[in-house]
Structure formats: C-alpha cells, structure tokens
Amino acid sequence: MATKKSYQDLDDLEKLGKQWRKLSGLHHRKEWSAVVMRAAAAAEIAANLAIRNEFEARSKFDADFVGSMLVWANGLQGKVSRLLKPLYKGSPKAKDLAPLVAVMERINFKRNAVAHAGEFCNVDEADAVIADCRTFVEGLVVLYHPGFKLKEHKFELEN
Known part of the structure; x- marks a missing residue:
C-alpha cells in the first residue's frame, strides 16, 4: 500500500490540484468566503510555481533561498x-502576464476583504473569484506546463 505524501512534500502542481479540488465541497456547502480563500490560495500557488520555475531556469539559488x-x-x-x-521583464512572458495582473488585483482585493476585514461573500462573488482564479492559474501555469487545465467542477458546468 502506497503511503500518502504530506502536503508539504507535494510539489506546486500537486498543491494546486489539491486546493482546486477543495472548492467543490466548499461550494456545495455554500461556504462562499472559504471558497474565495481557497481559490485565492490556488492562485498564489500558481505564482509560486512560476517563480520557482524562473529561478530554477535562471539561477543556481537553492530551494531554501527561493522559498525565502x-x-x-x-x-x-x-x-x-x-x-x-x-x-519577466524583457521576456516574451511579460506580455502573457500583463492581462493577468488586473485579474490578480481583483482576486487579491476580494481575498483581503475576507481575510483582513472579515467580509462575507455571496455565491455570485465567490463564483466571480473562482472564474478569475481559473483565468489567472491557467494563464500562468500553461507557460510552464503546456496544455495545463484545471479540473472543471460540477457547479461551474451548471452556470
């Protein structure tokens, strides 16, 4: 029997998948603010993945330094x-990142309202964040994993 990896032993792509899968149950239970937090966590993990890939490709910095x-x-x-x-400055990836910055700002605004101001969200706000997170995550991760797509949740297909 294979042992299950602990969360900290997962790579960024595995962590991203795990975060994204959690959205389904939260959405089903109508935990809209938790949906926002989990989706935003997935977006941040996508940024981590991109940053780690860039440092790995361009430097000899070790994983601890990149983590710091x-x-x-x-x-x-x-x-x-x-x-x-x-x-990304001066790289073709800069033009891929540019449209994602506005999406990131919307995600960050709503996430911070929940995390730091205690704001509650409704289904429409949660679904808007999920859509933005999907755009951000897929737009960034595909630069390192061509053809990457997040799993579609049942609730997304119903909308």
Whole structure:
C-alpha cells in the first residue's frame, strides 16, 4: 500500500490540484468566503510555481533561498509585483502576464476583504473569484506546463 505524501512534500502542481479540488465541497456547502480563500490560495500557488520555475531556469539559488523570496514577497500581489514582473521583464512572458495582473488585483482585493476585514461573500462573488482564479492559474501555469487545465467542477458546468 502506497503511503500518502504530506502536503508539504507535494510539489506546486500537486498543491494546486489539491486546493482546486477543495472548492467543490466548499461550494456545495455554500461556504462562499472559504471558497474565495481557497481559490485565492490556488492562485498564489500558481505564482509560486512560476517563480520557482524562473529561478530554477535562471539561477543556481537553492530551494531554501527561493522559498525565502516567496515568503518575503508576501501574498499574491507581492509575488506578482515584486518577483514575477521583474523576472519577466524583457521576456516574451511579460506580455502573457500583463492581462493577468488586473485579474490578480481583483482576486487579491476580494481575498483581503475576507481575510483582513472579515467580509462575507455571496455565491455570485465567490463564483466571480473562482472564474478569475481559473483565468489567472491557467494563464500562468500553461507557460510552464503546456496544455495545463484545471479540473472543471460540477457547479461551474451548471452556470
């Protein structure tokens, strides 16, 4: 019998899949604010994946140093503005990131309203964040894993 990997031993792509799968149950239970937090976590993991890939391709920095950079960047907006934008500067990936920045800002705004101001969300707000997160995650991850698509949830197919 194979042993299950602990969450911290998963790679970013596996963590992303795990976060995204959790949305279905939260959505079914109408936990809209939790849906927002989980979807935003998936977006942040996608940013981590992109940043780790860029550092791996361009440097000899070890995983601990790159991890410290991810902590320093602090959150989705920090990772995009402090790390991804500078890493992509002058690269063809910069034009792929540009339209995702506005999407990231919407995700970050709603996530922070829930996390830091205690705001509650309704189904329409949660579904809008899910759609934005799908756009952001797929738009970023496909740069490193061509053909990447997130699993579609039953509730997404019903809309």
